[in-house]
Amino acid sequence: MIPAVTQQVWCVAALLGTTALAIATSRSRRSTAIVYGATFAISLVALAGALFSLISHASATELILPIGLPWLGSHFRLDALAAFFLAVVNLGGAAASLYGLGYGNHEPAPQRILPFFPAFLAGMNLVVLADDAFTYLLCWEFMSLASWALVMAHHREADNARAGYVYLVMASFGTLALLLAFGLMAGAGGSYSFAAIRSAQHAPREAALVLGLMLLGAGSKAGLVPLHVWLPLAHPAAPSHVSALMSGVMTKVAIYGFIRVVFDLLGPPSWSAGVAVLALGGATAVMGILYALMENDLKRLLAYSTIENIGVIFASLGLALAFQANGLGLAAALAFTAALFHVLNHSFFKSLLFFGAGAVLTSTGERDMEKLGGLIHRMPLTSFVFLVGCVAISALPPFNGFVSEWLMFQAVLQSPDLPQWLLKIMVPAVGALLALAAALAAACFVKAFGITFLGRARSPAAQAAGEVDRYSLAAMLSLAALCFLAGILPGVVIDALSPVAQAMIGHRMPVQANDPWLSIVPIEESRSSYNGLLVFVFITAAASLAVYFIHRFASRAIRRGPAWGCGFADPTPAAQYSGASFVQPIRRVFGTLVFQAREHVDMPAPGELRPARFRVDMHDLVWERLYTPVTEVVWFLADRLNQLQFLTIRRYLSLVFATLVTLLLALAIWS
Amino acid sequence: MHNLAFDIAHLLAGGLVLISFMMLYQDRLYALLNIFALHAVVLALSVAWQAFVQNAPHLYVTAVIALVFKAIVIPVALHRIVKQLGIHRDIENAVGIGPTMLAGMGLVALSMVLMLRVTGAADPLAREDLAFALSVVLLGLLVMVTRRNAVSQVVGFMSLENGLVLAATGAKGMPLVVEISVAFSILIAFIVIGVFLFRIRERFDTVDVGALDEFRGERR
Numbered sequence: 001m002i003p004a005v006t007q008q009v010w011c012v013a014a015l016l017g018t019t020a021l022a023i024a025t026s027r028s029r030r031s032t033a034i035v036y037g038a039t040f041a042i043s044l045v046a047l048a049g050a051l052f053s054l055i056s057h058a059s060a061t062e063l064i065l066p067i068g069l070p071w072l073g074s075h076f077r078l079d080a081l082a083a084f085f086l087a088v089v090n091l092g093g094a095a096a097s098l099y100g101l102g103y104g105n106h107e108p109a110p111q112r113i114l115p116f117f118p119a120f121l122a123g124m125n126l127v128v129l130a131d132d133a134f135t136y137l138l139c140w141e142f143m144s145l146a147s148w149a150l151v152m153a154h155h156r157e158a159d160n161a162r163a164g165y166v167y168l169v170m171a172s173f174g175t176l177a178l179l180l181a182f183g184l185m186a187g188a189g190g191s192y193s194f195a196a197i198r199s200a201q202h203a204p205r206e207a208a209l210v211l212g213l214m215l216l217g218a219g220s221k222a223g224l225v226p227l228h229v230w231l232p233l234a235h236p237a238a239p240s241h242v243s244a245l246m247s248g249v250m251t252k253v254a255i256y257g258f259i260r261v262v263f264d265l266l267g268p269p270s271w272s273a274g275v276a277v278l279a280l281g282g283a284t285a286v287m288g289i290l291y292a293l294m295e296n297d298l299k300r301l302l303a304y305s306t307i308e309n310i311g312v313i314f315a316s317l318g319l320a321l322a323f324q325a326n327g328l329g330l331a332a333a334l335a336f337t338a339a340l341f342h343v344l345n346h347s348f349f350k351s352l353l354f355f356g357a358g359a360v361l362t363s364t365g366e367r368d369m370e371k372l373g374g375l376i377h378r379m380p381l382t383s384f385v386f387l388v389g390c391v392a393i394s395a396l397p398p399f400n401g402f403v404s405e406w407l408m409f410q411a412v413l414q415s416p417d418l419p420q421w422l423l424k425i426m427v428p429a430v431g432a433l434l435a436l437a438a439a440l441a442a443a444c445f446v447k448a449f450g451i452t453f454l455g456r457a458r459s460p461a462a463q464a465a466g467e468v469d470r471y472s473l474a475a476m477l478s479l480a481a482l483c484f485l486a487g488i489l490p491g492v493v494i495d496a497l498s499p500v501a502q503a504m505i506g507h508r509m510p511v512q513a514n515d516p517w518l519s520i521v522p523i524e525e526s527r528s529s530y531n532g533l534l535v536f537v538f539i540t541a542a543a544s545l546a547v548y549f550i551h552r553f554a555s556r557a558i559r560r561g562p563a564w565g566c567g568f569a570d571p572t573p574a575a576q577y578s579g580a581s582f583v584q585p586i587r588r589v590f591g592t593l594v595f596q597a598r599e600h601v602d603m604p605a606p607g608e609l610r611p612a613r614f615r616v617d618m619h620d621l622v623w624e625r626l627y628t629p630v631t632e633v634v635w636f637l638a639d640r641l642n643q644l645q646f647l648t649i650r651r652y653l654s655l656v657f658a659t660l661v662t663l664l665l666a667l668a669i670w671s
Numbered sequence: 672m673h674n675l676a677f678d679i680a681h682l683l684a685g686g687l688v689l690i691s692f693m694m695l696y697q698d699r700l701y702a703l704l705n706i707f708a709l710h711a712v713v714l715a716l717s718v719a720w721q722a723f724v725q726n727a728p729h730l731y732v733t734a735v736i737a738l739v740f741k742a743i744v745i746p747v748a749l750h751r752i753v754k755q756l757g758i759h760r761d762i763e764n765a766v767g768i769g770p771t772m773l774a775g776m777g778l779v780a781l782s783m784v785l786m787l788r789v790t791g792a793a794d795p796l797a798r799e800d801l802a803f804a805l806s807v808v809l810l811g812l813l814v815m816v817t818r819r820n821a822v823s824q825v826v827g828f829m830s831l832e833n834g835l836v837l838a839a840t841g842a843k844g845m846p847l848v849v850e851i852s853v854a855f856s857i858l859i860a861f862i863v864i865g866v867f868l869f870r871i872r873e874r875f876d877t878v879d880v881g882a883l884d885e886f887r888g889e890r891r
Contacts (some may be wrong), residue, residue, distance in 0.1 A: 113679075648881070650765060654816045661778070661809070668785040 002063040004053040005078035008086060008129055011046040015039065022114035027419050032104040037113045039121060041099035042361045043090040045127065050086035053078060057499050062131065069134055077131035080499040081264070085128045085256040086339060088347045091248035091482075095475050096241040099355050102471030103241055106362050112153045114240060120146035120245065124253050133182035133192040140178065140257070142205075147250060149568045150242045151234045163233035170220050170230040176287035177217035178257070185265060197265045207266050212275050214261050215280065221254035223307045224314065225284040226622045231307060232291070236299035238366070240358025243299060247306040248351035252343050255313055262321070263336075263504040266484045271420055274322030283320050285311030285437035290590055293444045294618065296579045297367050298357045301448055302350065305393065308437055313339050315430055316408045320505065323414065324425050329507030331414040331537075335524050337497050338407035338504050344493065345400040345486060349392040351604035352479040356386035357470040359476070360452065364399040364461040369451045369579045371459040378465040381473055383453040383590055388480040390449045394442035398536035400486035403520070406530055410522045440586065447582045456573040488532035491520045568661070580616075587616070595619055676724045677795065683717035684803035687837060688779060691810035694830060695775050696768060700747055700753050700822060704746050707826050711741035714833045721800075721840045729838055729884060737836060745829065753822060765816045778809040800841025807834030819879055821871065825864050832857050 002010075018038045025031040052058075056456045062077035068074040078086070100117070104110060123143030130136035148171065152164040184206055202210070220227035235243045262269065262277075287305030295301040316339035323332035357367070359382045366372055376383040392399035395406075412434075415427035457463040467473075486493055491512030498508040512520050519531040591597035593617040602613040647655070690710045697703045715738035722730030766774075786802035811831030815824045835853070871882075 650816060650819065653812070657812045657816050660812070661781070664781055664785055667789070668781060 003063065003078075004049055004058060005061040005063045005081075005129065007049045008125065008370040009063060009065075009076055009080055010047060011042050011049070012122045012125045012129070014042045015118040015125070018042065019115050019122070022111075022118065026111040026114065031114055032107070032110050033101060035118065035409065036097045036104055039118050041096055042103070042118075043093035043097055043121065047090035047094055050078075050083045050090060050280070053069035054080060054083040054087060054499065055352075055496055058083075068138070072132060072134055072192055074135045075131035075195075076129045076135070077194070078129060081256070081259065082128050082504045084124060084497065084500050085252060088252050089121070089124045089128060089249050090346060092245055092347050092351050093124075095351055095355075095479055096245050098239045098478075099244070099358070099472050099475035102469035102473075102475075103239070103355075103358055103362060104302040105469070107239065107566075109153070113150060113242070114449060116146050116149040116153075117242065119335045120150060120242070123147075124249060128256055131194045133194070133197070134187060136194075136257075137175065137179060137182065138465060141175055141358050143250065143253065144175065144460065147234075147242070147246055149417055150246075151238045153242075154237065159233070160237045163230070163237040167230045167234040170227065174217045174220035174227075174515075177213045177220070181213035181217060181261065184210050184213070192397060194260075194265060198267075200505075202267055204270060206288055207270070207661055208273070210264060210266060211276065214258055215276070218254045218261075219280070220316075222251045222258070222310045222314075223284075223288075224280055224310065225287045225307065226626055228284070228288070228307045229623060229627060231382055232295075232300045232303040235303035235306070236297065240299070240354055240361060243303070243352035243358070245353040247303055247346040251306060251310055252347055255310070255317075255339075255343060258314075259317065259504065262317075263324075269321045269325045271322050271325035271418075271423060274318045274453060275319075275422060277318030277321055278315055278426060278430050279318075280460075281311045281313070281315030282433035283311070284308070285315060286440070287311075287594070288431050289437045289440040289444055290586075290594055293440060293447070293586055294591065294595065296369050298360065298369055298372075298448065298452060299354070299367050301369075301444070302353050302357060305353075305441065305444060306346075306350055308441060309342065309350070309393075312405070312408065312434060312437065313342050313346070315434055316342065316411065318430075319408070319411050319427065322418060322427070323411070324505055326418055326420075328414070329505060330509075330523070331411060331417065333501040333505045333507040333509050334407060334414070335411035336501050337509050338404055338411055340426050340497050340500060341400075341407060341493060344402035345404050345483070347391070348479050348483050348486065349389045349399075351400065352385060352389040352476055352483065353393065355472060355476045355479070356382055357387060360465075362472075363465040363468055364459075366461050367457065369448070372452045372457070372460060372462045373455040373573065373576065374453070374457040375465055376453040378462075379453075379467050381467060382476065383449075385473075385476040385480040386453065388483055390445035392483040394445045395438050396442070398484070398487045398532045398539060400483050400490070403487060403490040403532060405434075407494075407522055413528075414523075427431055443583075443586060447579055451577075451579040451582065455576045458573045488536050489518060490530070490532055491518055493517060494520060535630070538642070551577060591618065594619065594621070673881070676720075680717065680720055680724065680800055683713060683720055684800055684837060684841075686713050687717060687833070688803050688806045688810070691724075691807050691814075691830060692772070692775055694814055695771050695810060697819075698768070700758065700820070701750070703826055704749050704753070705821055707749075707830060708742050708746040709831055710833055711737055711746075711798035714836060715742060717837060718840045733840060737833075740857075741829065741833065748861075748865065749822060749825070753863060756822075758820070758822070758869070765819050771813065771817050775810055775813055778813060779806040782806045782809060797841045801838055804834045804841060807831070807837060810834075819881055821864075821868055821879070823862070825868075828864075829857070829861070864873065 018035055022031065022035045025034055028034075053061075057080075060077055062078075063076040065074040065076070097117075104113070107113060120143065123139055123146050127136060127143055148164060148168055151167055152160065173435045181371035182192070182197075185200075186192050186203065187200060189200075191197070191200075215224065216227065220230075223231040231247075235247050236569055238246060262273070267648065285308050288304055288309075288311055292301050292304035292308060293446035295304055295433075317336050320339065323335060325331075359379065360372065361367055363379060363548065364372060388399065392401040395401040395404075409431060412427055412431035414422060415431075418424055418427065457465075490648065494509055494512050498511070501506045506634050509522060510524075515521055515529075517531055518533045519529045521529045587595075587597050598617045600615045601614075602615070602618065604610050604612055687710065690706060690713060693706050694703060694710065697706055715734045718730055718737055719734040722728065723736060782805035783802050786805055787798060790798045790801055808831050811827050811829075811834055814827030814830065818824055818827065832853075839853070
């Protein structure tokens with residue numbers, strides 16, 4: 001029997017082989033089908049392996065390959081946490097490959113995508129499998145670069161080059177932070193294997209510094225505010241199945257890194273770590289969804305919504321840290337499981353929604369919601385699965401989003417047990433922020449679905465849209481089915497997550513399989529329980545009854561059309577409710593402060609013949625207050641240093657000489 | 672015997688530093704080349720003495736390499752180059768002789784202070800050797816920085832390398848392979864620089880590196 005980790009490494013090798021295959025067959029017309037077919041099969045095998053070792057509670061297996069640094073080698077390890085994230089990665093990979101089988105045919109230059117797609121999947125798998133700092137960072141960079149190449153696939157489109165540039169800068173910055181974090185953890189002794197780091201003692205100040213660096217490094221990849229700026233630029237720039245992978249899966253790999261370091265390698269946490277992570281998570285959730293609400297580009301909206309979900313996950317992780325630091329193991333396990341459950345859920349529905357946006361993009365060529373509308377008539381299946389995704393991400397029962405957010409709020413309700421007053425006050429406050437974010441998310445996806453799929457077509461392209469191909473629909477339908485299944489059978493997922501919580505927290509949630517009627521009971525029966533199946537049956541019954549009564553009694557009654565046509569007197573679809581008008585109330589409440597939104601109405605005087613104009617000015621304060629000053633300083637310094645390029649040879653020699661003498665002097669004085 | 676060995680090693684290494692100072696002072700190309708040859712001879716003597724003291728026969732090979740290449744081949748070749756280029760005039764020093772000598776003294780003092788402190792635990796022979804070697808390296812760099820003529824910069828570079836060899840032989844247990852490879856890399860560097868000298872000369876009609884800067888449109 002081959003150890004599980006070896007199987008996974010073979011899968012990665014197969015993915016890398018697929019990259020070579022993609023390069024070899026790049027001239028062939030069947031290249032798309034071959035590559036996506038191969039990645040689909042490999043991802044399914046890797047998914048099966050990961051799920052098997054997660055469910056069978058297999059003990060961790062390790063593998064050391066003699067590649068990489070000569071004295072270190074490459075360590076790989078498959079434990080419960082890695083198995084869970086491998087399952088997430090490969091499920092997303094399988095779905096994206098299936099979707100790509102259809103979507104990839106519309107690609108004008110497939111050879112720009114096909115070699116990097118399997119490499120990107122391999123990179124994400126490797127990051128999760130890595131068991132020493134060097135391998136981890138190397139694979140992390142490999143993943144970043146592969147995804148960067150995919151972002152730059154359509155490099156001639158406006159703004160994509162800038163997106164790639166910003167992504168590259170932020171990714172390098174994040175890796176620098178990770179490098180420093182691992183360097184700190186390895187200490188002066190410099191033992192870079194995770195086993196050595198895990199067994200070492202970490203001083204509190206060092207641990208706090210590592211936590212801060214991990215928040216910078218993993219946070220910039222995951223999209224924590226204010227490090228999120230690259231995400232809404234780069235995720236939509238890639239082809240849609242890659243956007244789905246980047247948003248739904250790569251951000252999860254960043255979360256994996258955070259969990260691996262903070263919960264596993266760093267030893268017992270301090271409660272102040274929980275405070276920092278909670279605060280960042282809450283702020284990220286609200287800011288992300290506010291950005292998403294203001295957005296009219298469908299894929300950018302989804303990317304911003306990813307930021308919100310990352311905030312939710314980080315807030316749950318912060319809760320878990322706070323509980324664990326105070327020895328409340330059960331509550332910590334609850335919060336941790338909620339975070340992992342949300343990781344899984346978000347990978348389902350965000351991939352699904354990006355696939356839907358990609359389907360809309362292929363059949364209409366539009367990402368701007370203000371030019372869509374009425375697609376429910378032309379793309380009925382796509383709109384159905386998109387609706388499922390919207391309902392799930394809005395955390396409405398009976399879908400999966402509700403379960404993870406409900407579990408998280410159950411964890412928030414445990415906060416009175418915390419001894420620190422700061423946490424006692426802060427956890428409910430963050431809970432309120434998360435509730436606000438959840439409500440705003442629902443509004444956001446009402447907008448996304450309503451403006452895109454309902455109403456009448458706002459452009460000829462939307463008018464002429466048609467349903468997408470079978471492969472794309474199969475990918476979307478299977479993800480929608482998973483959203484539904486995870487929503488009505490949450491106990492199965494929670495039990496599958498228990499070995500991860502056991503390994504990271506030292507406790508696990510109560511076994512859910514024994515509860516009657518597929519209920520889940522996070523703490524105990526008397527406090528709270530949830531039954532997705534029951535809610536589903538109730539919703540179905542109530543909705544069917546309502547439909548029946550409406551059709552039976554309301555529709556049958558004779559109705560005469562009113563004289564003025566119910567607001568449809570105007571024949572142009574542009575007069576419909578638009579996305580901007582939908583969010584106007586929210587923009588007025590929140591945007592005035594958060595985005596400095598100002599409305600300008602230019603009303604012509606009576607008798608003037610020009611049209612009235614309405615304009616909204618919005619500012620991205622994170623860009624203007626944080627990134628613009630930093631870039632200005634960098635430009636200023638670069639301008640100054642530029643003069644170094646034009647010195648005489650003797651000056652260069654003198655510079656070297658002066659540096660040497662200065663260093664020697666410093667050594668002479670301080671040694 | 673040990674004291675005598677130490678004294679002679681000390682004398683030779685100190686002589687090397689003294690000759691570096693002579694190089695700093697010299698402002699004629701032929702004289703500079705002659706002094707460089709003397710530098711190499713003293714280096715070869717010093718290495719040979721180290722070979723004798725340390726009882727390390729492979730160091731004799733290094734000494735022979737230093738003697739043949741640095742004391743004979745390279746100076747003769749440079750002589751020919753200077754003659755062919757017709758530049759046996761004064762060296763234009765970018766910095767005056769006085770300040771250069773003062774700076775050189777400062778550098779020697781710095782390397783003494785530094786090396787004697789840093790290598791406190793080492794064998795006294797190696798300590799002195801390292802301190803002198805660092806002085807020679809720094810003085811070689813100083814020659815490169817204060818001269819405008821490309822040939823004298825080459826000489827500065829070669830004397831810098833002599834300092835490296837001195838340091839390498841002072842430390843016991845330097846493998847022969849390393850020394851030979853260093854010697855050959857220097858030889859190759861010399862060839863490359865020589866070729867470049869002629870190329871520069873062909874193109875600009877001078878080996879004053881200031882011409883390169885003028886060509887790039889830079890002010891001095």
